[in-house]
Amino acid sequence: MKKLKVLFLCTGNSCRSQMAEGWARYLKGDSIDAYSAGIEKHGLNPYAVKVMAETGVDISKQYSKLLDEVRDIDFDYVVTVCGHAHENCPYFPGRAKVIHVGFDDPPKLAANVSDEEAKLDCYRHVRDKIAEFISGFPDGYLGEGNIKMSEIEKDKVRQEVRKRYAEIAESECCCRTASSSCCADTLGNAEASAEVGYSKEDMISVPEGSNMGLGCGNPQAIAALKEGEVMLDLGSGGGFDCFLAARQVGKNGRVIGVDMTPDMISKARANAQKGGYENVEFRLGEIEYLPVADSAVDVIISNCVINLSPDKKQVFSEAFRVLKPGGRITISDVAAVKPIPKEVRDDLSKYSGCVAGAIQVSEIRKTLEGEGFKNIKIAINEDSKRFIKDWFPGSGVEEYVRSSIIEAEKGE
Numbered sequence: 001m002k003k004l005k006v007l008f009l010c011t012g013n014s015c016r017s018q019m020a021e022g023w024a025r026y027l028k029g030d031s032i033d034a035y036s037a038g039i040e041k042h043g044l045n046p047y048a049v050k051v052m053a054e055t056g057v058d059i060s061k062q063y064s065k066l067l068d069e070v071r072d073i074d075f076d077y078v079v080t081v082c083g084h085a086h087e088n089c090p091y092f093p094g095r096a097k098v099i100h101v102g103f104d105d106p107p108k109l110a111a112n113v114s115d116e117e118a119k120l121d122c123y124r125h126v127r128d129k130i131a132e133f134i135s136g137f138p139d140g141y142l143g144e145g146n147i148k149m150s151e152i153e154k155d156k157v158r159q160e161v162r163k164r165y166a167e168i169a170e171s172e173c174c175c176r177t178a179s180s181s182c183c184a185d186t187l188g189n190a191e192a193s194a195e196v197g198y199s200k201e202d203m204i205s206v207p208e209g210s211n212m213g214l215g216c217g218n219p220q221a222i223a224a225l226k227e228g229e230v231m232l233d234l235g236s237g238g239g240f241d242c243f244l245a246a247r248q249v250g251k252n253g254r255v256i257g258v259d260m261t262p263d264m265i266s267k268a269r270a271n272a273q274k275g276g277y278e279n280v281e282f283r284l285g286e287i288e289y290l291p292v293a294d295s296a297v298d299v300i301i302s303n304c305v306i307n308l309s310p311d312k313k314q315v316f317s318e319a320f321r322v323l324k325p326g327g328r329i330t331i332s333d334v335a336a337v338k339p340i341p342k343e344v345r346d347d348l349s350k351y352s353g354c355v356a357g358a359i360q361v362s363e364i365r366k367t368l369e370g371e372g373f374k375n376i377k378i379a380i381n382e383d384s385k386r387f388i389k390d391w392f393p394g395s396g397v398e399e400y401v402r403s404s405i406i407e408a409e410k411g412e
């Protein structure tokens with residue numbers, strides 16, 4: 001097996017990158033070729049050497065390298081382990097994925113501590129955090145929001161997703177699996193929708209063909225929509241949730257569905273015409289670059305879509321931009337509850353099938369907080385395992401992801 005070449009990078013004192021290199025050699029020596037470097041040259045930190053030795057990892061022979069010494073190596077990953085390295089991340093030739101995982105700076109933690117043992121505890125704390133990260137790296141690393149995918153990689157993912165949903169729109173089918181005999185052995189749309197929380201009345205009240213059985217929850221039911229509100233649906237598909245919401249916001253309200261797949265938009269528009277909806281419109285666009293004005297929307301909903309985005313941070317940033325002050329989001333989406341194995345994450349059909357792109361609840365929360373959202377609530381639906389197992393029957397993906405409801409507010 002080819003080893004992954006990984007560079008751990010920090011600026012200033014190099015103890016975090018040195019500890020990361022030590023852990024990677026010790027814990028993952030058969031799969032990772034580890035390097036560490038700093039922007040400035042420093043000696044090895046004796047406290048770091050000591051606390052690592054306590055666990056049986058000898059880093060005393062490592063030396064503090066300068067970035068220039070490793071610049072020509074074709075790394076698979078560059079992991080910046082301190083904020084400064086992240087902000088000043090230099091250009092890396094080759095196809096290195098640059099990941100930032102900020103760890104506390106042990107010398108800073110220990111700066112105001114006079115007791116020697118307490119000082120060592122500061123280093124031990126960071127040592128253990130780094131070990132935890134290395135143990136799960138790269139398979140257990142779910143910080144998708146932090147992975148700097150190149151624009152070309154993001155586009156490849158979007159194209160795959162678009163292709164998948166164009167096929168579904170054309171075939172009028174319901175299933176999420178990559179199987180060409182779509183629907184042959186999976187639940188029908190109505191059954192699938194009942195599983196995720198829609199009532200029979202919901203299903204019969206919308207134009208035929210708008211419920212495509214593609215959701216993983218029923219977000220408009222919990223969005224507490226009011227008469228006169230403007231609601232935006234991210235990734236509106238055949239328009240199912242938009243049509244249900246249209247009744248609630250009434251003729252003085254407005255519903256906007258955005259989807260990046262032209263066939264889905266055409267289908268949704270045809271459905272709107274069939275049903276005579278005058279307060280619903282569908283716009284072609286990417287949820288990372290919403291075709292919606294600033295501060296124009298009271299409520300955003302989305303159903304099983306954000307996991308499909310290769311840039312979730314950008315989605316939440318756009319959501320924040322278009323919400324009015326005091327606006328809210330109610331999103332049903334798939335979240336990871338365990339590290340998703342590499343073979344699942346690398347499988348594009350499982351990406352477009354709403355599994356491989358899921359990120360952990362902590363990551364969703366961090367991203368929302370980072371964009372300025374308040375009162376964030378994320379509820380995992382443990383029961384969803386029951387229907388997720390049918391998405392890729394026999395593959396076991398239900399062990400890693402669950403449906404969740406994500407609620408947050410923009411604040412006044």
Ligand SMILES: C[S@@+](CC[C@H](N)C(=O)[O-])C[C@H]1O[C@@H](n2cnc3c(N)ncnc32)[C@H](O)[C@@H]1O
Nearest residue numbers: 165214215235236237259260261286287303308
């Ligand atoms: C799993 S389906 C869900 C459709 C709909 N929300 C429902 O519940 O029936 C995902 C939809 O999101 C759209 N989509 C995926 N990624 C998108 C993106 N980045 N921007 C806009 N639409 C996207 C797809 O075209 C597809 O229609």
